[in-house]
Amino acid sequence: MTAPLTPPPPPHERSSQSAQAPNNAWQLPAGAYAGPAPHDAAWDGTYGQDGPGMKTEVREAAVIAAAVALGGVLLGVLWWWLAPHVPLVGDVVNGGWVVYLSDSEGEQAIGVDGTFTLLALAFGAVSALAAFLWRRRGGVPLVVALGVGGLLGSLLAWKVGVWLGPAQDVIAHAKQAGKGVTFSAPLKLGAKGALLAWSLAALVVHLGLTALFGPRDPEPYQQSPVQTDPYGAPLP
Numbered sequence: 001m002t003a004p005l006t007p008p009p010p011p012h013e014r015s016s017q018s019a020q021a022p023n024n025a026w027q028l029p030a031g032a033y034a035g036p037a038p039h040d041a042a043w044d045g046t047y048g049q050d051g052p053g054m055k056t057e058v059r060e061a062a063v064i065a066a067a068v069a070l071g072g073v074l075l076g077v078l079w080w081w082l083a084p085h086v087p088l089v090g091d092v093v094n095g096g097w098v099v100y101l102s103d104s105e106g107e108q109a110i111g112v113d114g115t116f117t118l119l120a121l122a123f124g125a126v127s128a129l130a131a132f133l134w135r136r137r138g139g140v141p142l143v144v145a146l147g148v149g150g151l152l153g154s155l156l157a158w159k160v161g162v163w164l165g166p167a168q169d170v171i172a173h174a175k176q177a178g179k180g181v182t183f184s185a186p187l188k189l190g191a192k193g194a195l196l197a198w199s200l201a202a203l204v205v206h207l208g209l210t211a212l213f214g215p216r217d218p219e220p221y222q223q224s225p226v227q228t229d230p231y232g233a234p235l236p
Contacts, residue, residue: 088184127149
């Protein structure tokens, strides 16, 4: 055998190389991707946008509340048209007029409240769907607008239905109809809790639509630096 042509390095060079090896063992080879440079996520174009702004949201919420409230006119007309009539009959007792229920066991009065409630629930669902399709991001102002608009719409519908219905003065109506003649009672909402049906339906439907089909917040993108072995190969 022949001796190696290259002599080993001097002892002081070997010690310096061994001392530098740990520092160079985890250095990235040329061209390796070490991930995105750190930055402030608050100024990122994707994660720094939280909607159109509070002023714009408030303006849009005001428009939605007004539109929903005006829908109460249609609800009042439908209530007056679809609600059952409560039959009354007038009679003269001791020289004075007295009004009785023509059908004392009838459930027309319950049907009046039920018709208003069902219509209000339907209007609440439709208004929530329309608001969601117009502005999918949702937000607190939009939710408040649906609740307030639904309540105002219900109050307006109540007044419109009563105004379109039979006369409120039942004695005068009985005198006009005549003794023993059946006539319709004024349109009356006995269960005042039905005024909240529109708002509750709108809030529940909008919450469900937002949870199922609303936009999702993007997940922050993070990538750890590539680690390599002492020979420059990436570790698994």
